[in-house]
Amino acid sequence: MDEIRHVRLFRNGRNQAVRIPVEFELPGDEALMRRDGDRLVIEPLAKRGLSALLASLEPLDEAFPEIVDPPPASERDL
Template sequence: MGEARHVKLFRNGRNQAVRIPVEFELPGDEAIMRREGDRLVLEPTRKRGLLGLLETMEPIDEAFPEIEDQPPAPEPIF
């Protein structure tokens, strides 16, 4: 596991908050938070688009069928 640092939790209105030390700063002004068991994982948001979408998807365990890749039939040129 990477670097670790003890931090304090505090209240911000009705929310619990934590100050992120400078060495752990994330780019941008938004992040994604998720719970993994007893852990909270905080990740920077990625640029939207196909690559960002593909990164969020789970791999497919199914095998793809074999496809006979034939070249297209020639078309007459006039």
Template sequence: MQTERHVRLFKNGRNQALRIPREFELPGNEAIIRKEGDRLIVEPLRRRSLLALLEGWKPLGEEFPEIEDRPPEAMDL
């Protein structure tokens, strides 16, 4: 895979844009862009899994009350 390619910039409304060549396509439909000096860095937005999100939470520090686990009531049909 190439690591460099010449591209043209263009205007899209009031925004400046560029087409990303196929060999540089990013996964997903969102990205993070940041500027470091004269460079623009574009990285795919990586969604955290639910497990990773839950691992990052602190414990509540309180106990949940006991809940009686009764069988469901019969329904008249």
């Protein structure tokens, strides 16, 4: 099962808060929170868009094969 850590709840103005220990830190500066029965689930907010997806991909370590793809014949050649 996942690692468990005892934390304390405190008040920050009118909001209840919890300090997230360093080993549980989430990436980014936004998250989604939802209630699942008596549990609160906090998930990192996924970055959106093609740029974020491409930035998350690892480069390929292999070369692409050469593909023979001649241009189509012109109408004059037909």
